[in-house]
Amino acid sequence: MVLEVNRMGFEASNITVSLSNINIVNDISLRVKEGQFVGLIGPNGCGKSTLLKSIYKVVKPKQGKVYLNGMDLLNTDPKTVSRMMGVVGQFNEISFDFTVQEMVLMGRTPHKKFLEGDTEDDYEIVQRALDQVSLSGYETRSYSSLSGGEKQRVILARALAQQPTFLVMDEPTNHLDIKYQLQILSVVKKLSVGTLAALHDLELAADYCDYLYMVKQGSVVACGTPIEVLTKKRISDVYDVTCEVYTNPITGGLSIAYLSF
Known part of the structure; x- marks a missing residue:
């Protein structure tokens, strides 16, 4: 799928990332509209983090284009990109103390x-x-x-x-207590800036994301609103688990009950 380049918002088109001659990300295209919170979901090892690293220029994609507000991110100097895009990575150890x-x-x-x-x-x-x-x-x-x-x-x-006008977050709630998981996602949601976040918890993704891309083995297998993407069959196919998807009687939101093997 090829996306048109819009003047506002974020777009990645036909991204392929190869590591050791193996395609980790296969021809992925996605879009984040201005102010939209978009989730990237899928099992461990499916390519979510590698895709995000290609977007914030840690890994060079084999092919594809990335635009933010019409600016070609892959061919723009890092300082200029950093004035527009903030990154919250998964691993945050540093060599020197501050x-x-x-x-x-x-x-x-x-x-x-x-x-x-x-x-x-x-x-x-x-x-x-x-x-x-x-x-x-x-x-x-x-x-x-x-x-x-x-x-x-x-x-x-x-x-x-x-x-920033755009945030990229790779598992931002890792290592956090439930209180701070909710707080961080609430803070980001209230910013009303475009956000692309890889999320592990499907219920949090359903609660906070406006739109989801579900990834399996380096390819997008479904996209849409949380209620469209997070179906019982699709979760079973992608995560290899048995579950029930239902409307939470207290919050009115989507909930998932995982069943034991």
């Missing part, structure tokens, strides 16, 4: 000239980002001393400090 505030301040780097210092506005933006992820008071804490979930929230705060 304070939480220093980590989040790094999100302001794409907006600065060479050797330009941090301003009062930068510190205000950083503080708002920390407030949004409930890390106010952590400013002087060592990043390396934090738990996995706290580190993940710092990385989200750093992405928020970039003030």
Whole structure:
């Protein structure tokens, strides 16, 4: 499927990624409209993370095009891309230690000239980002001393400090307690910026995503609204599990009950 290039929003067209001469991602096309929260779902090893890495330029695709608001991301310098796109990765270990505030301040780097210092506005933006992820008071804490979930929230705060028009998130709720899973997805949802997120939890995907792409063995096998994609048969075929899909009587949302073997 070939997508037309629109002036606003995100589009990836015919992305193929090959590692060690094996196609991990096979001719995937997807779209995120302005302000839309789009989920990428599928079992471990299906190619979700590799696809996202090709979008934020860690892995070079074998073929395909990626556009954000009409800008060709794959042929644009990283600093320019970083002014528009924030990334929350899955693994966030660093070689050198920084304070939480220093980590989040790094999100302001794409907006600065060479050797330009941090301003009062930068510190205000950083503080708002920390407030949004409930890390106010952590400013002087060592990043390396934090738990996995706290580190993940710092990385989200750093992405928020970039003030991006588009977010890419790879399993953003990994290592988080339920409270912070809900908080982080709620924060992102309220931003009303285009978001493409690989998600592991199908019920969270159903609750927060406007649209889903389901991936199996490197290819998109279904796309649509959560209620269209998350059917009993499709979950069984893709995840190799037995389940029931039903309307939650309390929330009115979609719920999934997994049945034992």
